[in-house]
Amino acid sequence: MRLSLSAAGLSLLGLAVDSYWDIRAGLSPAYIIVPSTADKVSKAVQIIGTCQAKFSVHDGGHMNYPGANNIDACVLIGLSNLNAIDVKNGSVDVGPGNNWYDVYSALEPYGSVCIGGCMKTIGVPGLSLIGGFHYFNNKYGYAMDNVISYDIVLGNGTLITVTRDAYSDLFWALKGGANNYGIVTRFELRTFDVPKVSTTIQVFNETCIADFLSDVCEAAKLDDEDPIAAASVLGVQAGISMPPSQFTNFTQIRAIETINNITTMKPCDTLDSPKQTMRTWKDAIDKIADVQGLYPTFVTNVISATSIRVAKTNGVGNLWGLEEEPLIIWQFSTGWDLAQDDIRMEAWSRQLAEHLHSINKKLGLASEFIYMADTGEWQDPFAGLPEKNVDLMREIRSAHDPAGVFFILSYGGFKLGL
Ligand SMILES: Cc1cc2nc3c(=O)[nH]c(=O)nc-3n(C[C@H](O)[C@H](O)[C@H](O)COP(=O)(O)OP(=O)(O)OC[C@H]3O[C@@H](n4cnc5c(N)ncnc54)[C@H](O)[C@@H]3O)c2cc1C
Numbered sequence: 201m202r203l204s205l206s207a208a209g210l211s212l213l214g215l216a217v218d219s220y221w222d223i224r225a226g227l228s229p230a231y232i233i234v235p236s237t238a239d240k241v242s243k244a245v246q247i248i249g250t251c252q253a254k255f256s257v258h259d260g261g262h263m264n265y266p267g268a269n270n271i272d273a274c275v276l277i278g279l280s281n282l283n284a285i286d287v288k289n290g291s292v293d294v295g296p297g298n299n300w301y302d303v304y305s306a307l308e309p310y311g312s313v314c315i316g317g318c319m320k321t322i323g324v325p326g327l328s329l330i331g332g333f334h335y336f337n338n339k340y341g342y343a344m345d346n347v348i349s350y351d352i353v354l355g356n357g358t359l360i361t362v363t364r365d366a367y368s369d370l371f372w373a374l375k376g377g378a379n380n381y382g383i384v385t386r387f388e389l390r391t392f393d394v395p396k397v398s399t400t401i402q403v404f405n406e407t408c409i410a411d412f413l414s415d416v417c418e419a420a421k422l423d424d425e426d427p428i429a430a431a432s433v434l435g436v437q438a439g440i441s442m443p444p445s446q447f448t449n450f451t452q453i454r455a456i457e458t459i460n461n462i463t464t465m466k467p468c469d470t471l472d473s474p475k476q477t478m479r480t481w482k483d484a485i486d487k488i489a490d491v492q493g494l495y496p497t498f499v500t501n502v503i504s505a506t507s508i509r510v511a512k513t514n515g516v517g518n519l520w521g522l523e524e525e526p527l528i529i530w531q532f533s534t535g536w537d538l539a540q541d542d543i544r545m546e547a548w549s550r551q552l553a554e555h556l557h558s559i560n561k562k563l564g565l566a567s568e569f570i571y572m573a574d575t576g577e578w579q580d581p582f583a584g585l586p587e588k589n590v591d592l593m594r595e596i597r598s599a600h601d602p603a604g605v606f607f608i609l610s611y612g613g614f615k616l617g618l
Pocket residue numbers: 221256257258259260261262263264268269279296316317318319321322323324325326327329330331332333334378379382383384385473474573574611612613614
């Protein structure tokens with residue numbers, strides 16, 4: 201029987217419908233399970249395996265295409281009740297129901313930070329299992345490189361703790377392997393002493409785009425882990441120099457508006473993610489939109505050599521297996537008004553991405569690496585990983601999920617193919 205839950209029904213079960221960042225991801229599951237303990241997650245997975253039920257897992261809800269973290273007419277597991285946070289000495293235990301604002305807030309009184317997301321409403325699990333762009337990647341690597349241990353429910357329902365020494369194959373595979381291995385019920389994240397950060401926001405006239413991009417390239421080429429700093433949505437640097445010294449190249453471009461500040465990683469309003477789709481983001485984007493109904497943004501995410509070196513030298517590594525050279529990832533986040541334009545807009549972004557990639561290929565500048573957390577549903581993030589890593593991922597999957605519960609029965613995210 202197909203039982204469609206109303207929006208009110210979903211809220212009652214503790215899963216607010218607006219917890220989907222993209223309107224397109226809101227589907228109609230037949231059953232929603234919101235377990236309150238890891239043991240209940242384990243029971244749920246056992247039952248799902250026995251019944252051969254199709255299911256999907258939802259946490260922060262930021263992955264942004266239909267079916268990324270939701271399912272029609274089948275089972276949805278929501279982990280919002282697994283929201284414990286336990287601050288320890290040098291690490292913090294975090295349940296998957298938390299977002300980064302929750303974690304940064306818990307660490308603030310200790311003057312500590314962990315490597316998470318730049319915007320505060322992003323969920324902990326998706327980002328930590330996929331990679332994790334943060335302001336301090338230069339020095340500490342990605343969020344995935346800073347997970348010390350995982351509690352995970354495997355396909356047969358067994359709950360295990362995975363560390364560098366216990367289940368070391370899974371420990372490696374979870375550093376980029378996303379939801380291909382099980383449901384993580386606890387992350388232990390490394391923490392660092394960074395009591396204060398210095399931030400800068402600058403708004404430039406479009407005549408400055410070339411200067412801006414050239415400064416982004418210079419920043420990517422830097423082979424320095426100190427000072428700890430990066431610019432993504434805003435420039436953030438550890439310490440209290442104001443304005444942050446690392447962004448002098450950007451400050452030299454004449455800005456229309458500049459806001460500098462000294463604050464903590466528990467983010468101020470500027471770190472909020474634009475809430476619920478770009479459909480309501482319209483007002484802000486209007487300023488630059490001259491195309492009817494189109495709200496495009498272009499984000500440059502920098503991968504520096506030092507950020508890659510962390511995994512190369514920590515004795516663990518990660519799935520990306522990138523070389524120690526600078527990369528800039530292009531990301532288009534585009535909003536539009538009407539559902540009837542979904543197919544047209546998806547085709548538009550696909551053509552644009554493929555066109556720009558082909559130009560880069562001709563110039564010998566292209567990389568096949570795709571960051572899974574921002575992948576379009578038509579892209580294959582595994583195709584850009586080293587082949588030997590992908591082969592190893594499959595072997596590890598066969599060893600720990602021989603029945604293929606997280607392959608055949610679980611939907612959402614990016615599943616490694618046959
Ligand atoms: C506005 C915005 C800002 C962003 N900023 C950043 C950024 O600064 N840095 C960055 O690196 N990325 C960023 N991203 C991308 C973000 O990392 C991904 O969208 C990520 O998937 C979000 O994780 P979540 O927990 O919110 O996701 P969900 O959408 O809830 O989950 C993502 C995937 O992981 C699976 N999953 C969820 N929980 C678990 C679990 N406990 N165990 C196993 N699998 C699970 C889900 O089934 C789903 O397939 C941003 C995205 C948006 C929309």
